[in-house]
Amino acid sequence: HVLSYDYNGYLVPPFPNVDERLDKLPNMSIRDDDIILLSYMKSGCHWVWEISNMLRRNCTEYEKNLKDIGMLELTDQDVIDTQPSPRVLNSHMLLEHLPRELLTKKTKILFVMRNPRDIIVSSYHHIFQMQNFYKYDGNWNSYFDLYMKGQVNYGKWFDYMLEWEKVFKKYPELPVLLIKYEDIKKDPVGKIAELAEFIGVEKNEEFFKEVADKCSFNKMKMHKSRGGDSFRTPGASLYRKGVVGDWKNWFTVRQNELFEEEYKKFKEKTEMFNIFD
Numbered sequence: 001h002v003l004s005y006d007y008n009g010y011l012v013p014p015f016p017n018v019d020e021r022l023d024k025l026p027n028m029s030i031r032d033d034d035i036i037l038l039s040y041m042k043s044g045c046h047w048v049w050e051i052s053n054m055l056r057r058n059c060t061e062y063e064k065n066l067k068d069i070g071m072l073e074l075t076d077q078d079v080i081d082t083q084p085s086p087r088v089l090n091s092h093m094l095l096e097h098l099p100r101e102l103l104t105k106k107t108k109i110l111f112v113m114r115n116p117r118d119i120i121v122s123s124y125h126h127i128f129q130m131q132n133f134y135k136y137d138g139n140w141n142s143y144f145d146l147y148m149k150g151q152v153n154y155g156k157w158f159d160y161m162l163e164w165e166k167v168f169k170k171y172p173e174l175p176v177l178l179i180k181y182e183d184i185k186k187d188p189v190g191k192i193a194e195l196a197e198f199i200g201v202e203k204n205e206e207f208f209k210e211v212a213d214k215c216s217f218n219k220m221k222m223h224k225s226r227g228g229d230s231f232r233t234p235g236a237s238l239y240r241k242g243v244v245g246d247w248k249n250w251f252t253v254r255q256n257e258l259f260e261e262e263y264k265k266f267k268e269k270t271e272m273f274n275i276f277d
């Protein structure tokens with residue numbers, strides 16, 4: 001299978017021209033009013049992107065170009081360059097790969113996080129369903145093993161988080177909002193209000209409620225699903241389940257033990273991200 005492309009030691013999906021695009025990325029120009037959403041894959045970036053975009057554009061229409069969520073490693077720079085302001089850029093890359101101007105311009109960062117166990121399950125389905133693209137024939141157990149070895153896109157979640165923790169400590173002046181998938185699920189309107197305040201959007205509760213409703217899982221699934229035809233299971237969607245705790249339906253007892261072992265080591269190393277059970 002062709003799961004990943006190794007870009008200078010960081011595994012990324014084998015997107016067309018990804019090498020060329022990533023080589024140029026550090027020099028990309030950032031606008032003063034850009035914000036950027038950073039996350040490990042399957043943490044809920046489509047969801048938070050849509051919410052942020054509605055807040056910034058002051059309207060509750062979905063972004064029409066369904067593929068266009070400003071993903072820097074997937075979208076050519078000339079396309080990103082012609083997007084109208086205000087832009088919500090988006091990436092799963094590390095700081096070293098991203099535009100240098102993010103640091104000098106102190107671009108606002110939305111850092112989206114999710115329980116890593118649910119991320120493994122979600123990414124397995126993503127990879128498995130997009131068979132034409134990834135050509136991955138393994139089953140859940142073999143994906144889990146690959147994941148624990150870090151042989152998956154964007155590497156191990158643990159490493160990704162520790163890498164960003166280092167950055168946030170080194171550059172404390174960077175404006176960062178940490179957002180947990182589980183918290184938005186629990187209190188969408190409250191979290192949307194928090195996001196709006198961070199971005200600097202003044203709006204009322206009614207508007208936040210409307211954004212929450214438009215960005216609910218069922219509505220986004222209905223309006224934004226894509227790619228269905230090339231999926232392994234007809235009718236499948238990247239809007240899969242949208243719940244907290246689906247991992248319990250997938251992890252075996254042994255897998256849970258292996259995961260816990262790694263997780264324990266991670267918790268000893270992190271000060272910022274000791275936030276999941």
Ligand code: A3P
Nearest residue numbers: 042043044045046047122216217239240241242
């Ligand atoms: P599941 O596979 O667990 O359902 P990303 O956007 O970072 O790729 O993350 C995708 C995950 O977020 C998928 O998780 C997807 O179903 C979920 N998701 C997408 N939109 C959502 C929404 N509006 N509300 C809740 N979860 C959502």
